[in-house]
Amino acid sequence: xxxxxxxxxxxVCCGRMMRCNLFKxxxxxxxxxxxxxxxxxxxxxxxxxxxEPSHYGEGTNLLRLLGSAKPxxxxxxxxxxxxxxxxxxx
Ligand SMILES: [Zn+2]
Numbered sequence: 087x088x089x090x091x092x093x094x095x096x097x098v099c100c101g102r103m104m105r106c107n108l109f110k111x112x113x114x115x116x117x118x119x120x121x122x123x124x125x126x127x128x129x130x131x132x133x134x135x136x137x138e139p140s141h142y143g144e145g146t147n148l149l150r151l152l153g154s155a156k157p158x159x160x161x162x163x164x165x166x167x168x169x170x171x172x173x174x175x176x
Contacts, residue, residue: 095149095151097120097129097151097153099124099125100122100125101124102123102124102160102161103154103157103160104122105120105154105155105156106120106121107119115133117130117131118130118153119131120153131151136148
């Protein structure tokens with residue numbers, strides 16, 4: 087059985103995965119809001135038909151984004167840091 091090697095992007099702020107809330111608009115469209123539970127930064131994502139992403143210009147990428155309403159509270163920095171470099175850099 088082949089392992090699933092496909093990847094997704096995880097929105098991260100303050101070292102944690104951002105929370106993703108979906109809001110249904112009156113016109114039926116859906117907005118997503120990424121919120122950082124640490125610093126309250128929020129990013130709005132608008133949904134749009136996947137017709138012609140190229141009109142956003144060169145270098146436009148389609149990102150598969152993972153959105154979780156209850157993301158784990160694990161520290162994402164552990165995943166990218168070398169072991170032993172756990173001291174916060176402030
Ligand atoms: Zn933050």
